[in-house]
Amino acid sequence: MSERKTRLPRRHLLIGGAAAGTGALGAALIGNGLANSPNHLASAPGTASDTTFNGDARQPFYAKRQSGIETPAQAHASFVALNLNPGLRADGVRRLLKLISDDAAKLSQGTAALADMEAELAEKPANLTITFGFGPGFFQAIGKPVPASAQPLPAFNIDRLRAEYSGGDLLLQLCCDDPITLAHAQRMLLKDARSFSTVRWAQSGFRRAVGTEAAGTTMRNLFGQLDGTGNSPSGSAERERIIWGDQHTAAWHPDGTSLVLRRISMDLDKWDELDRGGREESVGRTLATGAPLTGNQEFDEPDFEAKTSLGFPVIADFSHLRRSRPDDSRQRIFRRAYNYEQLATGTGTTTSGLLFASYQASVAEQFTPIQKRLDELDLLNQWTTPIGSAVFAIPPGCAAGGFIGDFLFS
């Protein structure tokens, strides 16, 4: 049928207006130059009537690429992997995607979802983004070949993977600056997904709250390290290439990408036994500023040739920085990590760590080579253990009236 042909022009038309299509407030935010820094607030005490609250900030849903990837990382995230019901086929998957895309479109703009009985909880989107990802079982259900972007990683020696944090057919990634809005949006989506699927796992994480420090400050993880310094700058050609690909490294879809979500357990007690010098050597950066040991400021380029007076490299060969930074500049990833902590009671063990979310055009050409090097040698492996792993193909966005993944059903 002609649906695919007619959709393309319509999508282009709609995407042209998508940024301005978020209503008067969206336009105002963009006019104020806030569109690129939605984490920034413009509130002042006692002047509620003429200020904008972060609760009203919204991210586009209908666009050529899904939000929640290059969107400046919101304070809270929930990654939920669904198992599609056995026997669910393309028709059912299509219905599910239409339902939850519609929910996500509405909720991200501060509008109640269709069957939303707590409509007031949708009123403050607070930069809510809902991003969908497709795992191997998704493609099997709709009778399509599983793309490379959705294939599980090869086995690594350091992995101690647990089923309860690994795999999944359909990913819902919810990110939001407000935890109440996030909880409500998640419930709405899961309510609509309930007839089609079960929850395989759910992992939530946190970063700095909005307003704690200046927008754009690199997050610290629970080891106290600045985490994500190596990301290429927003808007750069390099970031574009890393996430969305180019002629050399094609993603699954020109406006799609892939997500590798690794749950990395961090042994804080063992880490505490290491002094600051040992910590800085293991990472290759200072704890205070995040600068490479050869530099002074966080974003200084590391100098891997620099030697100490005794002739040893200043940044050790076994350091995390050296091992994770390839000489091949195409082996780069885009990180958007969240901290997690689950406090144990009684004789249980508290687990802390990082939800390491990595986006890249090609898992095999970008993520896997880095991880292989870290698997062979990385001093940080003494304190960190990957305990969950999942890979999802991230489809493009969709036009208004469409749904995420619609191009697969034409």
Added chain:
Amino acid sequence: MSERKTRLPRRHLLIGGAAAGTGALGAALIGNGLANSPNHLASAPGTASDTTFNGDARQPFYAKRQSGIETPAQAHASFVALNLNPGLRADGVRRLLKLISDDAAKLSQGTAALADMEAELAEKPANLTITFGFGPGFFQAIGKPVPASAQPLPAFNIDRLRAEYSGGDLLLQLCCDDPITLAHAQRMLLKDARSFSTVRWAQSGFRRAVGTEAAGTTMRNLFGQLDGTGNSPSGSAERERIIWGDQHTAAWHPDGTSLVLRRISMDLDKWDELDRGGREESVGRTLATGAPLTGNQEFDEPDFEAKTSLGFPVIADFSHLRRSRPDDSRQRIFRRAYNYEQLATGTGTTTSGLLFASYQASVAEQFTPIQKRLDELDLLNQWTTPIGSAVFAIPPGCAAGGFIGDFLFS
């Protein structure tokens, strides 16, 4: 010995300076009239150098009353109940209290705790408060009679209490606007408490993030209801009497109070089956504004005499508002609730609800009579179930150099 005598004047001296003793920033906040609304931000885009971030906002620790009670509720809370080790006696309890009081004093002011190996994670206190409470086992360990303020509640018919959310010897209540700061502070305290105790339970909850909406806006719970409207205004004589007591209703200590923490499970699926009219009738308030059904605005006083044209009360006798609002004005409590949600995986059940934290001078004269009425009849009981319950005597604050509970060891 004379320790007690010499401590009092010193405490008075120090408390006089406590509000200004939070450093230049604290003074600046107070000067700006922000001291009473620490949830308020004064940040503006692109002017990081001359703005104050919420991460730098701090609440006093050394003061005659503990922070974290009348402090405007921060976005995140963690309530952790410890079981003191069997055999721990007054000496050990005293050492524990000194250690964790010192940690709390430092962390709340943005200073690393003594053995803090991730010092950078302490730098943004973001209104962190750490409040201590004493359960029955605490008093038994130090060989003192258990005060009424720490006695468990009588049994209620509606209760379905679980041991994993109930009781406890020593409560650590951590509240903070930033989840990373909160996680770090909690870890520091538990590290120091580890030789003296085990974690009995830990419960975390959330409210609106700072900046989502105007400071002072009443929170919505996961039913979508405005939650906490009934609290007396900050600074009022009524609030003073409710929390800290007067000559008629004396608290355990003139600057102490008590905390009843109830974990109230909310059946969102069943609630969803009820239409908005039914929901509003069950509560006695409108969902949109929180106004009583006899009023127009959230803080309008309910008119329990008002009748419909058919002669029925506008606010039904079985409504939560009617049942929880006693005719005896002394039966009032101060609420500081947090939402919780634990997403289930597989065939498990997601649990959502409210950490209902209630502070009052006298549990027996304020909390219990209200709860008894709700136990007998409250339409909301159809959708809510108390599954955890704990009562703690909240001691006064302490002077610099002292520790929480020090007056018990003189």
